[in-house]
Amino acid sequence: MIRRTYLYLLCLILTEYVICMSEPNLHDPVIESRTKNKRGVPVLRGTILENESTVQLDQPLQATDADEMGGAKIICGYRVLSAKHNCPFTVQMIDRKKGTAEIRLKEGQKLNFEKRIRYKFSVVAYDCGEIARESDRAVVFVKVLDVDEFSPKFEKTNLFADLREGKLYDSLVKVQAIDQDESQQYGKICSYEVITPGVPFSVDNEGTVKNTRALYYNEMHSYIIQVVAKDCGGKKSKPISINIRVKEVCKNGWKDFPSAMEYLPQSGAQKIAPHASLDWCDACVPEKVSLKMHLATKHIGKGCDRDTYSIASQRKLCGASGESIDLLPSPGVGTGWTKNLPTDDGKESDQIFYFDGKTNAVEVPKASFNHTLHKHFTISTWMKHTFSEDTESKKKTQKEHILCNSDGDGMDRHHYSMFVHGEKFVFLLRREAEDETDMDVFKPAEWRWHIPQINDNEWHHYAVSVDFPEVRLYIDGMLLIPDTSNEEILDDWPIHNSKKVHFTKLVVGACWQGKENEFGKYFHGYLAGLSILKDKTESERVIRCLNDCKENLEFHALSEMESGTSVSFNSEMTEFSITSHNITEVERLLHEVSYINSRRYPTPGRRNIDMRTSILCKEKETILPLSESYIMVQQSAQPTLTIQGKSNIDASVKDLKAGRRIFEDIGINVDMHIQEKTVPDDALLLDRCTIKAEPPLDFHVEHMTVPVDIMSQFNMKLESSETNSGLQITNADKMKNYELVLQGVTYVHNNAEMLSSRKFVLSCSSQNGRFISNDFLIKVVAMHQEPIQPVAAHAEKSVQHVQQSQHMNMPVNSMGMVNSSSPNVGMVAIIVVCVGFLMFMIILGVIRIRATHRKTQVVQVEDKLDMEWDNTELNITENPMEKEVFDYEEEASKPLQDDSDSEDDISSYHDNSDSSEEEETERKQKMGDLEWDDSTMSI
Known part of the structure; x- marks a missing residue:
């Protein structure tokens, strides 16, 4: 049965094969196309980017076969036909049943638009029959599209x-x-x-x-x-x-004239325009070339960078007489009459005072200056003045008094004055009659100078030097040469004595009208450094020195000038002129002009420079464009002033009564913040040191003194003044000289038994307060007993014990004074017994608490705990109660406990009391920490 089945299946297979082999392949494949050429050949067109691999056809590539059975109806593939063997394309099947395919670039091939843009080839399709049949050919056109490969x-x-x-x-x-x-x-x-x-x-x-x-x-x-x-x-x-x-189009003018430059302090002279050149485009040869350079410094201080120190200090440094009196001192110790005047900050220059022309003026007290002037004196001041809009119409008649000495009551006579009257600067001196024969003699009394500086709104220095009847006026350090155009002198009778007048008033900024009892003729402007030197006149050298400017232009090529060339400076060295026949010579000399600022700490900021040039050619003068620049002065490294020394000084009563030096080990150091290894000792001069007493001094019992012998021995420029606020030492001098004087300052207290301690605060400054030191606080502690001589240990303990016992019974009054009544020994014994018993109860309580928490343990108390104090380390050398004898800082509000002191006038000691709770607590802690020696007690 199985064999029959196998034979049947084999028969079927063979039959099918025979049938298949016998199927007919009658039709050729056909490539379909919507477009054909003239010969009827199918045409396909496509494009491809040169960096791609697939051709984009205008229609699909597709072939069909009319055969209905087997492989003959299936399209197996396409072949490319080309006359050239390097066709880079091939056809790749997509679907055999449908016959679709696409044209692709062969593997390894690359297109290049720049070499070949178009391709033409033919394709044929073939089926899958036993004997494959091909279609007619179809023509394919492929265009290569460019890609943006290259950058421009x-x-x-x-x-x-x-x-x-x-x-x-x-x-x-x-x-x-x-x-x-x-x-x-x-x-x-x-x-x-x-x-x-x-x-x-x-x-x-x-x-x-x-x-x-x-x-x-x-x-x-x-x-x-x-x-x-x-x-x-x-x-x-x-x-x-x-x-x-x-x-550049040729234009007359300067080229390479720098628009700005920087100046570093202490860098010396710096050339302004070392590479400047002058272009002259006209054909004619110049006959004369004139140049004027101007350095603007009017906005710095009082006209230039000169104000390193106050005028008083500058006078000392210039060698001026020390007898000159400052009528407008900076508000401070002993100079209260200027405190209500408007001022600037006074850091970069002297203290400048503003007068509004309507209300503000100050009276100089007679205690500071005797108003009477004789035949010889010098009055000098810095002044900046102009007429405001509301006074312009009155400027020909209105008088503005800078300084005026007039009758204090009864009459309005002016004894001497200095004032502005219109365009004139006027000095009045009405001398008193020397005798009866002199009363009717006309003498010079009023000097009038017509000068342009008086109303230009710039700072100028005016000095009137009188050697009667001769009067000289110095403006900015230069003597004004009088002539009929600028000076007028009027004569008048001397002033007669009058019983109506009992005193005179010296006023700055106005004039006192004694008859009306009011001020009048106010000054409107700015004043600084107003001073009077009596009974002698200031030398021209000193007046010039006071006007020396610390910044200016420099020129050191006089020996190199050609013939026919001239140069000149103004008095302040801020204007420089060159005149020559040669442009090249003017250029060469301009290259040698420099700026210099000799201050170690100059005022930082901008200084403008302008340069005017004119050229004379064929009798025609051509003004060239203005050349402008500026110098930026940089900030210098700021010095640091530091005061060091002992902050606590012990002084015995005897020393305080005789005078105790309180700054004997003081030291003032300065850090210049520069790289220089050695700095001269006058690189930074101090000009003020102030010792402030806290609270203020009571001159009835205490004062301070300066070492006059040291100041005179070393010919120092220092001056001192004392008020109840403290002591002030002024004027510019070396730091070591200030140290010597400060180390010799003494503090004297006539009732030193009442004093406990005293505080003083020391501070110093330089350059009129521009640089200020730290506040150094020192405390002077009064010692009310002689130091204890060394004795045996047991004797020392006994002495300390006795002292403590005695002091505990000495009452202290409200001023911290110790009552000198005899000690109460019984009271001391009671206190000691109470303290001992209290300590015993505390220890016993602690032992019982511990026993409660540790019931299983037995508490053993050593025998030493029974009322036996360990005094082996007891070493009390100072009675804390005796330190509170008298202190300005505390006990100020407690009532006196000793009636014998009730009549003493010591109310000033209680003013401004600043006792603190911290000091009171500290004193109580010291008392609580004492170990009492009860070895000598029997209880």
């Missing part, structure tokens, strides 16, 4: 162009880039772009570069711009640099 490139990497200043150009330079892509889309440059920001240039799509505004050589000599090209695919080139130079 410029033929040159750098270009140069020139333009004349002030002109707009349609085309300065033309740039051109190329692209290696061959297609119209990617091989063409679509645009150019300037990528440098903020430049006045543009470029169009054709590569033409032009300026967008007129350019000038003095703005910038050249520009460097960068331009990129962009193709139509968006790719950009690397930038190309274009250097565009601005060609």
